[in-house]
Amino acid sequence: MSETSRQNRSSEHDRLVESLVGGLAPVRRLPPPGLRALAWIAVALGFGVLLMPMADIEGLRARMSVPDLRVAALAAVLTAATAAFAAFQISVPGRSLRWALLPVGPALLWIGASGLGCLRGILAPSTDIPGTREVESCFTFLVGVSLPLSLLLVVMLRRACPLHPTLTAALGGLAAAAAAAALLVPFHPHDATATDLLMHALAVGAIIGLNGLAGGRLLAGKDAPRS
Amino acid sequence: MILSAPLVALPRVPEPRVPAAGRAEARFAAGPTGVRGAGARSDRAGTVLETRLSAAMAAAQAGDAAAYRQLLRDCLPVIAGMARAQGVRGEAVDDVVQETLLTIHRARATYDPARPFLPWLRAITQRRAIDRLRRAGRRPQEVHDPFAYEAHADAGPEPGARLEAQERDARLAEAVKGLPEGQRQAVEQLAFQERSLDEAAALTGRSKGALKVNLHRALKALRATLSREKEGDGV
Numbered sequence: 001m002s003e004t005s006r007q008n009r010s011s012e013h014d015r016l017v018e019s020l021v022g023g024l025a026p027v028r029r030l031p032p033p034g035l036r037a038l039a040w041i042a043v044a045l046g047f048g049v050l051l052m053p054m055a056d057i058e059g060l061r062a063r064m065s066v067p068d069l070r071v072a073a074l075a076a077v078l079t080a081a082t083a084a085f086a087a088f089q090i091s092v093p094g095r096s097l098r099w100a101l102l103p104v105g106p107a108l109l110w111i112g113a114s115g116l117g118c119l120r121g122i123l124a125p126s127t128d129i130p131g132t133r134e135v136e137s138c139f140t141f142l143v144g145v146s147l148p149l150s151l152l153l154v155v156m157l158r159r160a161c162p163l164h165p166t167l168t169a170a171l172g173g174l175a176a177a178a179a180a181a182a183l184l185v186p187f188h189p190h191d192a193t194a195t196d197l198l199m200h201a202l203a204v205g206a207i208i209g210l211n212g213l214a215g216g217r218l219l220a221g222k223d224a225p226r227s
Numbered sequence: 228m229i230l231s232a233p234l235v236a237l238p239r240v241p242e243p244r245v246p247a248a249g250r251a252e253a254r255f256a257a258g259p260t261g262v263r264g265a266g267a268r269s270d271r272a273g274t275v276l277e278t279r280l281s282a283a284m285a286a287a288q289a290g291d292a293a294a295y296r297q298l299l300r301d302c303l304p305v306i307a308g309m310a311r312a313q314g315v316r317g318e319a320v321d322d323v324v325q326e327t328l329l330t331i332h333r334a335r336a337t338y339d340p341a342r343p344f345l346p347w348l349r350a351i352t353q354r355r356a357i358d359r360l361r362r363a364g365r366r367p368q369e370v371h372d373p374f375a376y377e378a379h380a381d382a383g384p385e386p387g388a389r390l391e392a393q394e395r396d397a398r399l400a401e402a403v404k405g406l407p408e409g410q411r412q413a414v415e416q417l418a419f420q421e422r423s424l425d426e427a428a429a430l431t432g433r434s435k436g437a438l439k440v441n442l443h444r445a446l447k448a449l450r451a452t453l454s455r456e457k458e459g460d461g462v
Contacts, residue, residue: 009321016325017299020332026290027336092337093354094347161334163354 030160033088033095040084040156044149044179048186055186063185072113076182078106083175087153091160091168091219100167103174110178111201141187143206146180150210157219165219173208276301277345285340299328305345306352313356319363326355402452403445410445413438 030036063069083103089095153172162168181204280301286294303324310323330351338347403414416427417438424435431438 009318013303013321013324013328016328017296017303020299020328021292021296023332024287024290024292024295027288029288029339030337032339092339093334093350094342095350159336161330161337161351163350 030092033092033160034085036156037081037085037088040088040149040153040175041081041179043152044080044183047145047149048183051183051187057186060186068113068116069185072110072116073182073185075106075110075113076178076185079103079110079178080175080182082106083171083178084153087157087168087171087175088160090164090171091157091162093161093163097164097167100171103171103178107174107178110181138184139202141184142177142180142204145183146176149179150176154219162219169214169219170208173210174204177204177208273345276305277343280348281340281344284335284338284344288335288338288340299331302328302331302348305348309349309352310356310359313353313360315356315359319359323352323356323359326359327352330355398453398456399449402449402456405452406445406448409433409437409441410448413441414445414449417442 064073082105086099086102089099090097150173153176154169157168157172280298283294283298283301287298306324306327307320310320310327315323327348331348334351338344403411406414412431412433413427416422416431417424422430424438427433427438428435433441
């Protein structure tokens, strides 16, 4: 590189530094990722409280006495919390990407326990098989709850600086989907069955995929302007 | 990784205050030579740099323009070094520096002064460096450079090369045919067949001296005929 072009580049740097300094406004420091995750979880719980009047408390008590349903519900809650925490962590520059592994354990437990419920449905076929209408309403519920939760999460994550937008968005999607599945538990009129699990899996997959595509773009749009 | 090696070993807790003597050293450390200084001195310089940058960023978050300007200027060589450690070369280093500066500006609220500054900066720089390398890798360079494409020499023979060679051979054969008998034999035996003087002498029954003289005269005559023909072509 010639001396003049080297000087040109360094004066370019000076110009950029000056324009950035000119655009400097005091900023409020971002709260720690843990606090931000708690705030999001609080909103998700708020959803649950709002929906409480519609809950089927008797059925919930009956289902919670079944071990694998209890484990599945608990694991969904755990998955939502850990995935949200991990997403907020990795959206801050300099934090370890290994946080992304945190929700793997709870997620496996959640899927495994739900799968057990499905097996039980096959072993005991007398259990209540949901009709198409019920499956539809279940799907609508999942997407309807996780969509606003996802949007909120994306808005909150955009305030940070996600250097890995796709991974961050996928974690956010997992958090939203797991939260929706956990919230679904008190309103679910029947036990887990194969179709049921399939619908849940589809809904969760759709949410994570959409988040990975749309959310990833959204997050990348703020972080890396295409030149 | 020359630059980042001493910085990795930074203690997690920043020093509370930089003494006046430390400031001069830190200014020196901001240049690439200072950061590359070896051993304990470099560790110390790295710690001073870390402390100073962290304090400057905290001040910038509160809206201190002077501290922000100094911070960004100090970051320039550090970012360039980190980008080079990531494998970025040449003009691309300056692109990474600019893109990293823009990201620092956008992400400045995410810096937590309780944590060290350089890992935060490195995460952003590495990301921008990888983005830059990927973009460069995706774009096939030569197809987008019409001059290089046009000027690239073909490895094979030019079109019509064989025709030209045939024509040249025919013209040479014609010229040789027009030579006196002795000279023609000398050219055919010594030049075309690549025989030695002894072999040629044995085959033609002429002396080696006569062959040499005839070859010399033949070449002279051919040179004259062929160059005349060439000039005639040109006119």
